[in-house]
Amino acid sequence: MAETIKLAHGFGGRLTQELLDELIVPALAGGGGHAPTLDAAVLPDLQPPVVVSTDAFTVTPRFFPGGDIGKLAVCGTVNDVAMMGARPRYFALSLIIEEGLPLEELRRIVASLGETARAAGVAIVTGDTKVVEAGAADGIFIVTTGFGTREFTVGPERIQPGDLILISGTIADHGAAILNARERLGFAGSLASDCAPLWELASATARAAGDRLHALRDPTRGGLAATLNEFARDTGLTFTISERALPLSPETAAFLEALGLDPLPMANEGKCLLLVSPAGAEAALSAARRDPFGKDAAVIGRVESGSGRGRVVLETAIGTRRVVEMPLEAGLPRIC
Amino acid sequence: MAETIKLAHGFGGRLTQELLDELIVPALAGGGGHAPTLDAAVLPDLQPPVVVSTDAFTVTPRFFPGGDIGKLAVCGTVNDVAMMGARPRYFALSLIIEEGLPLEELRRIVASLGETARAAGVAIVTGDTKVVEAGAADGIFIVTTGFGTREFTVGPERIQPGDLILISGTIADHGAAILNARERLGFAGSLASDCAPLWELASATARAAGDRLHALRDPTRGGLAATLNEFARDTGLTFTISERALPLSPETAAFLEALGLDPLPMANEGKCLLLVSPAGAEAALSAARRDPFGKDAAVIGRVESGSGRGRVVLETAIGTRRVVEMPLEAGLPRIC
Numbered sequence: 001m002a003e004t005i006k007l008a009h010g011f012g013g014r015l016t017q018e019l020l021d022e023l024i025v026p027a028l029a030g031g032g033g034h035a036p037t038l039d040a041a042v043l044p045d046l047q048p049p050v051v052v053s054t055d056a057f058t059v060t061p062r063f064f065p066g067g068d069i070g071k072l073a074v075c076g077t078v079n080d081v082a083m084m085g086a087r088p089r090y091f092a093l094s095l096i097i098e099e100g101l102p103l104e105e106l107r108r109i110v111a112s113l114g115e116t117a118r119a120a121g122v123a124i125v126t127g128d129t130k131v132v133e134a135g136a137a138d139g140i141f142i143v144t145t146g147f148g149t150r151e152f153t154v155g156p157e158r159i160q161p162g163d164l165i166l167i168s169g170t171i172a173d174h175g176a177a178i179l180n181a182r183e184r185l186g187f188a189g190s191l192a193s194d195c196a197p198l199w200e201l202a203s204a205t206a207r208a209a210g211d212r213l214h215a216l217r218d219p220t221r222g223g224l225a226a227t228l229n230e231f232a233r234d235t236g237l238t239f240t241i242s243e244r245a246l247p248l249s250p251e252t253a254a255f256l257e258a259l260g261l262d263p264l265p266m267a268n269e270g271k272c273l274l275l276v277s278p279a280g281a282e283a284a285l286s287a288a289r290r291d292p293f294g295k296d297a298a299v300i301g302r303v304e305s306g307s308g309r310g311r312v313v314l315e316t317a318i319g320t321r322r323v324v325e326m327p328l329e330a331g332l333p334r335i336c
Numbered sequence: 337m338a339e340t341i342k343l344a345h346g347f348g349g350r351l352t353q354e355l356l357d358e359l360i361v362p363a364l365a366g367g368g369g370h371a372p373t374l375d376a377a378v379l380p381d382l383q384p385p386v387v388v389s390t391d392a393f394t395v396t397p398r399f400f401p402g403g404d405i406g407k408l409a410v411c412g413t414v415n416d417v418a419m420m421g422a423r424p425r426y427f428a429l430s431l432i433i434e435e436g437l438p439l440e441e442l443r444r445i446v447a448s449l450g451e452t453a454r455a456a457g458v459a460i461v462t463g464d465t466k467v468v469e470a471g472a473a474d475g476i477f478i479v480t481t482g483f484g485t486r487e488f489t490v491g492p493e494r495i496q497p498g499d500l501i502l503i504s505g506t507i508a509d510h511g512a513a514i515l516n517a518r519e520r521l522g523f524a525g526s527l528a529s530d531c532a533p534l535w536e537l538a539s540a541t542a543r544a545a546g547d548r549l550h551a552l553r554d555p556t557r558g559g560l561a562a563t564l565n566e567f568a569r570d571t572g573l574t575f576t577i578s579e580r581a582l583p584l585s586p587e588t589a590a591f592l593e594a595l596g597l598d599p600l601p602m603a604n605e606g607k608c609l610l611l612v613s614p615a616g617a618e619a620a621l622s623a624a625r626r627d628p629f630g631k632d633a634a635v636i637g638r639v640e641s642g643s644g645r646g647r648v649v650l651e652t653a654i655g656t657r658r659v660v661e662m663p664l665e666a667g668l669p670r671i672c
Contacts, residue, residue, distance in 0.1 A: 005437040010467025020465065023439065027446040028429070028453065028460045041461035043426050043483060047383050054428035054481055056466045058473075090379050092390035093364070094479045096432075101341040103359065110363035117364065124364045125377035128479075129356065130392045131346025132670055136474040137394075143430045143464075145390055145481035147379060334468055 012221025013265070013327035040084045042150065051086035053077055054145040060334045062109065062139055064181040066173075066193030067269075069142055070113035075197045075269060076220065076336055077146040078120050082199040083216045083272060084155075085206065086148030091117060093127040094143040099134045109140060120197040122146070148199075152206045156234040158214040164281045165239060165301040166274040168201055168294045169194065170247045171224060175266030176255050178335045187258070191251045194293075196270030201291040205274060208287035212280025218272045220336060222327045225264040227273055228312040229326040238306025240313045241324075245300040264314070265327035267335045275303065348557025349601070349663035376420045378486065387422035389413055390481040396670045398445065398475055400517040402509070402529030403605075405478055406449035411533045411605060412556065412672055413482035414456050418535040419552040419608060420491075421542065422484030427453060429463035430479040435470045445476060456533040458482070484535075488542045492570040494550040500617045501575060501637040502610040504537060504630045505530065506583040507560060511602030512591050514671045523594070527587045530629075532606030537627040541610055544623035548616025554608045556672060558663045561600040563609055564648040565662040574642025576649045577660075581636040600650070601663035603671045611639065 008015045040053035057073040067075075074091070081088040093113070097106065117124055173194040180187045198218065206213050219227035224246075228239045248256075248263060256263055270293055276284045281299060288294035312324040344351045376389035393409040403411075410427070417424040429449070433442065453460055509530040516523045534554065542549050555563035560582075564575045584592075584599060592599055606629055612620045617635060624630035637651075648660040 003439055005433050005435055005439065005442065005467055007435050007467055007469060009433070010465065016465065023443055024431070024446050024463075024465065027443070027450040028463075030450070030454050039462065041426075041428075043461065045485075046386065050382065050386070052426070052428050052462055052481075052483070054430050054462060054479070055464045056430045056432050056479065058432060058466050058468050060472075090377075090388070092377075092388050092481050094390050094392045094430075094481075095360070096392050096394060096477055096479075097341050097345070099341055099343050103339055103341065106341065107359055107363070110360050114363040114366070118366050125379065126375065126388055126390060127360075127364075128391045129346065129352065129360065130394050130670075130672075131341055131343055132394050132474065133343060135471070136396075136670075137477070138468065138472040141432055141473070141477065143390070143392065143432075143479040145388075145428050145430075147388070149381075334466075334472075336466075 007333045010333060011327060012226050015328065040080045049150040051081050051084040051148045051150055052145065053080035054143065055080060057142045057336055058334050059178065059336050060138065061181050064193055065177050065191060067195035068109060068112050069140065070109040071116045072195050072269060072336060073142040073144045074113055074116040074120060075195050077144040078122060078197040078199060079218045081146045081148035082202045083218055085152040086150040088120060088122050088146050088148040088199055090147040091122050091124045092145040093124050095129045096137055096141040097131050098137040098139050099131055101139055120199065151203065154213060154216050156215050156231050159231060159235050159237065159275050159303060161237060161303055161305040163214055163275045163277055163303040164299050165241060165303065166276060166281065166285060167247065167298060167300050168272045168288050169296040170249045170252065171268055171271060172256060172263035172266035173249060173252050174269040175223065175335055176252045179332055180255060187255045191255055194268055194270035196293045198270065198272055198293060201288055201294045202272065204287040204291055205284045209276055209280035209284040212277040213274060213284055214277065215275040216272050219268050221267055223265045223267055225324050225327050232310030232312050236308050236310045238304040238311050238313060239301060240304060240315060241301030242315045243317045245298055247296045247298050264324055269336065343669045346669060347663060348562050351664065376416045385486040387417050387420040387484045387486055388481065389416035390479065391416060393478045393672055394670045395514065395672055396474065397517050400529055401513050401527060403531035404445060404448050405476065406445040407452045408531050408605060408672060409478040409480045410449055410452040410456060411531050413480040414458060414533040414535060415554045417482045417484035418538045419554055421488040422486040424456060424458050424482050424484040424535055426483040427458050427460045428481040429460050431465045432473055432477040433467050434473040434475050435467055437475055456535065487539065490549060490552050492551050492567050495567060495571050495573065495611050495639060497573060497639055497641040499550055499611045499613055499639040500635050501577060501639065502612060502621060503583065503634060503636050504608045504624050505632040506585045506588065507604055507607060508592060508599035508602035509585060509588050510605040511559065511671055512588045515668055516591060523591045527591055530604055530606035532629045534606065534608055534629060537624055537630045538608065540623040540627055541620040545612055545616035545620040548613040549610060549620055550613065551611040552608050555604050557603055559601045559603055561660050561663050568646030568648050572644050572646045574640040574647050574649060575637060576640060576651060577637030578651045579653045581634055583632045583634050600660055605672065
């Protein structure tokens with residue numbers, strides 16, 4: 001392992017996994033007999049069952065086409081809770097603010113935060129505000145912790161060979177929009193983050209597909225490449241996706257092509273992967289497409305038993321097959 | 337209001353209150369019909385009742401006599417939950433790490449975090465790790481969100497005229513230790529933070545005093561001055577404390593005297609105020625003194641009906657009385 005923290009430790013790929021598995025998780029395990037889980041956890045012993053997720057938001061720039069750090073801080077955590085089958089209900093909010101931040105900017109950020117929370121039906125019940133000296137943070141960091149009550153059960157342990165892989169819409173939009181805004185690459189037009197709360201879409205597909213909906217996950221940091229590799233690692237199955245089937249907006253496709261970037265490791269902030277048995281796929285797809293954030297939902301692949309060593313395979317547009325690796329240093333820092 | 341964020345917005349005193357009341361809370365209110373509360377909140381509709389608190393830890397230096405940022409990040413949130421009468425049980429953990437932080441330092445911090453959590457009986461159930469570029473944060477910021485199940489009911493609404501004011505031990509130790517370590521003032525010796533988890537002490541005093549224990553609060557940022565002023569504002573009562581009765585360690589007393597600093601607005605991280613009816617005070621005091629973190633517990637004052645406009649009064653060692661104001665720009669940034 002490297003001797004200092006590198007930016008790639010935060011990209012959501014292999015170095016992040018290594019940092020968590022080798023250094024952080026072992027040090028934290030054991031309290032009350034529990035080991036920490038990624039993304040979200042179910043709190044034992046409560047009725048109804050409570051799902052908890054926490055996320056820090058450090059995105060730069062703080063305002064970008066399609067959203068801002070406040071909206072993102074709500075959507076990101078709402079979605080982590082929703083992907084566990086839980087209705088997001090309560091939020092705890094922590095603000096770390098740099099001395100010198102214009103109050104007008106703070107006002108816009110908290111207004112967006114409040115508005116997005118109200119729209120998502122989430123109550124912000126408690127919070128904390130810290131101020132650090134100029135130079136000790138970058139404007140503002142926001143940490144949200146969300147609590148939801150579980151309404152249906154999904155998880156990678158339910159994924160089976162034969163399941164279809166669905167995505168709720170176009171991919172790579174958030175990563176592309178942030179990269180464009182950050183580097184002032186001039187691809188203005190309608191390149192915009194997909195940042196959106198997904199509980200309604202998730203619950204509608206679950207109602208439509210019932211227990212044929214096996215797993216949900218939002219492919220944020222590390223994009224589809226990271227999320228599918230996590231599924232592959234957890235299940236030992238092969239996840240095959242078709243390049244032709246991947247929904248891409250014309251703007252994002254043009255932007256990525258111009259820069260020679262792969263959409264698979266690019267972050268999404270308003271999309272989810274749905275793993276559904278074939279008998280439930282049509283119902284799930286129709287339900288997703290009726291949601292305002294799911295109109296471009298598509299079947300993009302299938303799960304196969306493979307060799308027993310989990311992997312992700314892309315069938316390219318020209319008919320070849322290549323393994324999609326867990327991203328190592330892909331993407332950008334501070335996309336969320 | 338000022339037009340940019342100032343350090344004093346984070347001191348826990350009047351400017352913090354103004355920022356929260358005028359800018360942050362109004363923007364966030366309304367989701368699910370709830371307005372955010374400070375410090376901690378009870379989540380409705382769950383059985384048993386769940387108390388939640390979130391806090392960001394930005395302390396500098398990250399290692400100091402008596403603790404480090406990892407230990408503090410556990411104790412601070414354990415205590416916010418405990419002060420609501422809830423047994424701390426689960427934690428969500430967010431790490432914001434600056435590129436270049438030595439892994440050895442991160443290892444020490446998470447080891448301390450895990451050890452303190454296990455000692456406090458708390459399970460870290462989920463988390464998030466973000467990395468920001470060198471210069472975009474200061475080493476590491478830690479946000480902990482704690483969940484506890486409520487075992488007894490306390491709150492400022494239960495405080496009555498005649499109640500005695502108890503403190504669980506010596507005051508101002510954390511603020512003094514951080515100031516000394518930060519400024520390299522050379523008062524080495526045994527000047528040390530009091531950083532400690534207080535659930536056992538809180539529950540022992542509650543068992544001993546029963547419903548005669550009316551309120552608990554840990555006087556962290558802004559110290560006794562801020563906490564007592566919050567009680568005064570919430571109740572409209574007068575909180576009178578005696579300077580002679582305030583427990584001070586010889587080291588902290590010498591340090592503060594040399595610098596001409598008032599102990600009242602200095603932070604504590606392992607102490608609580610207990611508001612107890614006279615009939616319960618002896619039982620609460622004995623119970624607190626039996627706890628390893630309560631051996632210097634003392635009665636330091638009483639609650640009076642006063643003029644109906646809440647205020648805090650200090651009876652000085654020379655027999656005069658002065659009003660203790662809510663701290664405005666007292667203290668230091670980044671003591672927690």
